[in-house]
Amino acid sequence: MANAFESTGKKTLDYLEYLGSLNIQWWATLRAMPVALPLVGNRHRWRAAVDQTLDIGVKALPMIALLAMCSGFILAMQGASELRRFGALHYVIDLVAVGFTRELGPLITAIAVSGRSGSAFAAEIGTMRVTEEIDALKVMAFEPVEFVLAPKYVGALIAVPCLTVISNFFGILAGGLFMLFSTHLAPLLYFHYVLASIELRDIVTGMIKSLAFATIIVQVGCLEGLRVRGGSDAVGRSTTTAVVRSTFLVIVADAIFTAIFYSIGKM
């Protein structure tokens, strides 16, 4: 019994320690971020940030568009099969439009980016640790936070919200296609209904979520990479942990944000 308490306590402490280091790293990245911005920052860091934006954003575009279309269809079909019984098929439009802008758009994007880029960050930084490249950066008087983390974070903060908008668009487009084929609803009319059903608030909360998710993915991926000790097996483990932990934290954060927005919305 005492053992169970002991191990629970240790696990809890480990988790708190992890969240603590995540926050410290985030703070350090925020302070280093200006160097990766255009005009005010360092030219080389900004160029790296642009590369990261393209890498995280543009290359993930086809995948996220397809994922969003599939999810849009699924949501519309599942919704329609229930709503049809109440003669409320037109509510499918609200379901898809509101569901995507508030929830599914940011979440699908975050999960895809975490799988694609979060793991890549962990692998890249982990390998740099194993091959002493991080130490080399330090002795060459470069701050790894400025050199490696800040461009990735700036890149993600630009790319993830853009991807979220695209994912919203494709999800809603899929809903429109479903309505077109099942009820012959004219596309223009569909978009008119969509615009009537979503408010600015839905879009803003979705964007806030996507910025938070980008933060989680970059910070978890980089922290896992920086924590690599030993050889190439540790790099492999770090990529897995990066994806598992960032997906987990993204969903927890999503629940917290949704709860907050829900309680604000009721007031």
Added chain:
Amino acid sequence: MSIISVRDLVVEYEGRRILDGVNLDVEQGEIMVLLGGSGSGKSTLLRQILGLERPKSGNISVNGTDITNCSQSELNKTRRSLGVAFQSGALFNSLSVKDNIALNLREHTALAPSIIDLMVWMKLAVVGLAEFGDLHPRELSGGMRKRAAVARALALDPEILVLDEPSAGLDPIVAGELDELILFLKDALQITALVVTHELASAFRIADRIAMLFNGRLLEVGTKEEIRASRHPAVTKFLNRTAVNPVHAPAVAAYLERYVQNQGAKS
């Protein structure tokens, strides 16, 4: 006034004492070789001198700055007077050899690109890699990678060159070439060099003075002749390559005999 001076350095990892009261002085313009077996603490001492880790107690001054007790900006300033070639080379894999060397020049100086190109070419020519600048580190052989790492270390014309195991993992001819390169650099540039190695031949070829490290303590510091004449048992053992845990032949024979008898009894 010595260029590197280490005073009463104590380093512990998780309660284990790695370095125990190390005192070392490196004079301007000499090649100091840190000699020691695996686990003697020589890599730890090197990481301390580079300011990558903080000691438990003691002081290290490099070029007049106490790096155990200074701000990050002072540390970075001191680091610019150091050129470091890591054991694995630690070249940045995403950059070509040329860009690896140009990185420091581009970011820490305000030189024109054409001057930087010329300087990079000169550094590459010094280490004999002038025609390999456009290759990526992964396309180089082990010896070439180490030479490229030396070229990168020389990029900012450092006062102190630090080499971690320059000849480890190289065949005798390439290792010999690297030794000649180090001697050439000393003569041509009047550079101070701190070389960590466990290779006796290389140590006695290049050293002005040798510091012999054993179990976290400095046993002897002196010229080649003084080290050769040392009567310290651990030093003579290391120099004569006497096994500390020799294979005990009679015990092995007795074990094999018993094993054969047991096998005979079974069948």
